[in-house]
Amino acid sequence: MSIKAILNVxxxxxxxxxxxxxxxxxxxxxxxxxxLFFTIMFHDGAIDNLPIAICDSDHSTMSRRLKYALSATPxxxxxxxxxxxxxxxxxxxxxxxxxxxxxEDGFESMIYQGIPTHVECYISGANMSASGVVERxxxxxVQTFSATISASKLISxxxxxxxxxxEVMPINFHTNIIGNPYLNYGYxxxxxxxxxxxxxxxxxxxxxxxxxxLKYGTTVSWxxxxxxxxxxxxxxxxxxxxIIMTLIALIACLIIFVIMGMINAGNYIILTLDIAILIIAxxxxxxxxxxxxxxxxxxxxxxxxxxVMAFTFSGITFPTMAMFSLPRILxxxxxxxxxxxxxxDEVMYGAPTRFVIWRFMxxxxxxxxxxxxxxxxxHITTIKMYWGRD
Numbered sequence: 001m002s003i004k005a006i007l008n009v010x011x012x013x014x015x016x017x018x019x020x021x022x023x024x025x026x027x028x029x030x031x032x033x034x035x036l037f038f039t040i041m042f043h044d045g046a047i048d049n050l051p052i053a054i055c056d057s058d059h060s061t062m063s064r065r066l067k068y069a070l071s072a073t074p075x076x077x078x079x080x081x082x083x084x085x086x087x088x089x090x091x092x093x094x095x096x097x098x099x100x101x102x103x104e105d106g107f108e109s110m111i112y113q114g115i116p117t118h119v120e121c122y123i124s125g126a127n128m129s130a131s132g133v134v135e136r137x138x139x140x141x142v143q144t145f146s147a148t149i150s151a152s153k154l155i156s157x158x159x160x161x162x163x164x165x166x167e168v169m170p171i172n173f174h175t176n177i178i179g180n181p182y183l184n185y186g187y188x189x190x191x192x193x194x195x196x197x198x199x200x201x202x203x204x205x206x207x208x209x210x211x212x213x214l215k216y217g218t219t220v221s222w223x224x225x226x227x228x229x230x231x232x233x234x235x236x237x238x239x240x241x242x243i244i245m246t247l248i249a250l251i252a253c254l255i256i257f258v259i260m261g262m263i264n265a266g267n268y269i270i271l272t273l274d275i276a277i278l279i280i281a282x283x284x285x286x287x288x289x290x291x292x293x294x295x296x297x298x299x300x301x302x303x304x305x306x307x308v309m310a311f312t313f314s315g316i317t318f319p320t321m322a323m324f325s326l327p328r329i330l331x332x333x334x335x336x337x338x339x340x341x342x343x344x345d346e347v348m349y350g351a352p353t354r355f356v357i358w359r360f361m362x363x364x365x366x367x368x369x370x371x372x373x374x375x376x377x378x379h380i381t382t383i384k385m386y387w388g389r390d
Contacts, residue, residue, distance in 0.1 A: 012236070051079030053078075054101045066141070070137075079096065101138060194255070199282055199335075203307040213381070215387075216388075222381075278339045
């Protein structure tokens with residue numbers, strides 16, 4: 001294979017990228033815009049200061065202490081104290097608050113009398129992330145507040161602080177968070193969203209690069225620039241896209257690990273290899289799609305849809321092990337599934353290389369789609385009946 005011929009095709013492709021505004025947008029401008037968008041979106045990382053409403057029917061010293069404890073938590077912020085539960089529900093329906101805490105009348109007196117009382121919390125299931133934070137923080141505050149009251153009563157009866165704590169909490173539950181100890185949503189979501197966006201642009205730009213040659217009937221000049229070698233023509237055409245997408249992926253890593261401050265618990269070499277194979281795998285998928293469809297519009301539609309579906313089936317938002325049999329099987333037809341598994345195991349968990357390396361095998365298998373579609377690709381690039389289609 002002639003390196004000079006490959007570079008000659010690559011120069012031709014770079015000119016095409018510069019001269020074709022749509023091509024330039026897909027391969028460069030939109031990916032960079034996507035990086036900026038997600039950087040701004042996930043820069044803060046953790047979800048905090050979610051507005052909640054408190055309906056305090058007791059208006060006692062004890063209820064004020066509870067409200068003070070709730071306002072001190074980082075996850076929630078008391079945005080309003082409506083006069084009735086109906087007003088609070090109206091605020092939730094209007095999207096002004098994410099939760100409602102109700103302190104019933106007689107709250108303090110029942111505590112002093114030793115009568116069991118309760119605090120109600122209403123949350124919306126429409127936004128599970130926000131509701132989860134509200135439920136977690138309110139529950140922690142109420143449990144701590146309740147334990148403090150119980151301990152105070154025991155101390156007043158002559159118990160020592162240690163004895164009171166043992167009586168109140170005979171079993172101490174301790175949680176060890178592995179992978180994302182800061183519970184930072186940016187660490188969890190930003191890498192997946194960013195690389196999912198990169199995948200979409202890899203597929204669409206590769207399909208567009210080949211499909212536009214068919215649409216405009218320029219395959220002859222394309223092959224001539226490669227000395228009539230399809231291998232040289234494809235290598236030279238895809239090389240600029242590969243380099244651009246690699247640079248965008250490196251910028252993404254800079255954003256994730258430097259700007260957002262995410263810690264890589266694993267090996268940067270494994271991560272780089274994961275990214276490199278991901279790009280090749282999806283370029284191979286794109287080659288397969290455009291060779292089978294031989295139509296730019298249809299190829300872009302199928303390629304874009306296939307790329308986006310990977311987010312649903314990769315198990316990021318809903319674990320694959322909890323899916324029904326068919327979706328669980330379908331999750332294996334997307335390279336992104338294996339990429340995200342490697343990324344999470346290596347970067348977040350810091351798993352040993354020997355446990356991660358085997359996951360590269362199915363990812364590498366997707367690169368074989370390009371050789372499998374080679375005969376079809378030769379067919380459509382040399383026969384005029386496939387040229388000029390919309």
